[in-house]
Amino acid sequence: MNHEDRQRKLILACKRGDIRAMETLYRQYARSMFNVAYRIVNDFHFAEDVMQEAFLKAFERIGQFRGDASFGAWLKRITINESLNWVKKYGNRYSDFPANFSEEVEVDSAETEPPGLEPEKLLKAMQALNPQYRTIISLFYIEGYDYREIAEIMDISYQNARTMMTRAKKKLKKILENEK
Amino acid sequence: MKNKDSRYDLFSPPEGHEARFSMKLHHRMQSSRPQNLWLRRLTAMGIAASVLLAALFVRWNEFGGGDGLSGQWTQQTAALKQSFIRQWERIEKYDSPESKKIIEDNFRQWEKLQADLEKLQKEFRENNNRAVLNAMLQNLKMQNELLINMHDQLNKIEKQARHEKSVHQS
Incomplete structure (x- = not known):
């Protein structure tokens, strides 16, 4: 039985309420989803809570999973939503930034690769960003979402997503320069 | 969406984390089982309060109150949260008529502590003050002790009931 067949079987078992199957899927994806949550929440302890709540929600809604995307991609979206909810509730930083960005900032051409850095260095620099900038950098460079998807995830317009990304990149560049 | 880079x-x-998740999963899956709602409420509020307090500590540290205590605070709130979860698991199995009175008595004490905690939360919102944060932490510790004591009392009466039953049968 190949990986896809095993996944399908596990997901079917989860749909029947099989706790062992849920635990198996948790073990498979916990590390990856923990890192997704940690990059947004920026707190080791809370990232575990957020990640686990995302799994619980995923298993509650597993009946809605149709297999259009991979289970990992579906789960990741739930984890990101859960992380953003945590930041909105406890990070309380969204209010520091305007919901609508003015047009004055020139939008960069889309670079889809991280700025040629070791992952450790990029992640460390990201920690110094505010939650919005940290989130958009993570979604774009690491998770691989495009601006349309980011706009939907962060509940902002397409233009705002691009403008925010430009600002986030400038801020990241400044942090990296200061660290040299 | 392109493939994520696992680097x-x-x-x-x-x-x-696996054991903690397993416990949460079992609780969530068993939520339809009849349980003592008061205890669920009590422990759930304890867990939520620990999480909230930890978030307040983090914010306090970030917004200029940082004095190197963040690590200690985080550890203490994390330990409290785990303890609340543990108490939840230990206490909720008691639902006999004998245990009901003990639970009700403790619940009244807990309500007082909870009212104090809500006042402290309000006070902290109005004027950020480290002393208030510490008072909130102390309050949560007292709530946790209340749960531990309640478990001890429940355990004692259950043992007593078992003993009386065995004497009666013999």
Whole structure:
């Protein structure tokens, strides 16, 4: 039985309420989803809570999973939503930034690769960003979402997503320069 | 969406995360089972309060109150949260008529502590003050002790009931 067949079987078992199957899927994806949550929440302890709540929600809604995307991609979206909810509730930083960005900032051409850095260095620099900038950098460079998807995830317009990304990149560049 | 680069997954979840998840999963899956709603409410509020307090500590540290205590605070609130979860698991099995009175008595004490905690939360919102944060932490510790004591009392009466039953049968 190949990986896809095993996944399908596990997901079917989860749909029947099989706790062992849920635990198996948790073990498979916990590390990856923990890192997704940690990059947004920026707190080791809370990232575990957020990640686990995302799994619980995923298993509650597993009946809605149709297999259009991979289970990992579906789960990741739930984890990101859960992380953003945590930041909105406890990070309380969204209010520091305007919901609508003015047009004055020139939008960069889309670079889809991280700025040629070791992952450790990029992640460390990201920690110094505010939650919005940290989130958009993570979604774009690491998770691989495009601006349309980011706009939907962060509940902002397409233009705002691009403008925010430009600002986030400038801020990241400044942090990296200061660290040299 | 392009494929994610796993080179960025540098960290492992904290030790013991699988066991903690397993416990949460079992609780969530069994939520339809009849349980003592008061205890569920009590422990759930304790867990939520620990999480909230930890978030307040983090914010306090970030917004200029940082005095090197953040690590201690985080550890204490994390330990409290785990303790609330543990008490939840230990206490909720008691639902006999004998245990009901003990639970009700403790619940009244807990309500007082909870009212104090709500006042402290309000006070902290109005004027950020480290002393208030410490008072909130003390309050949560008292709530936790209340649960531990309640478990001890429940355990004692259950043992007593078992003993009386065995004497009666013999």
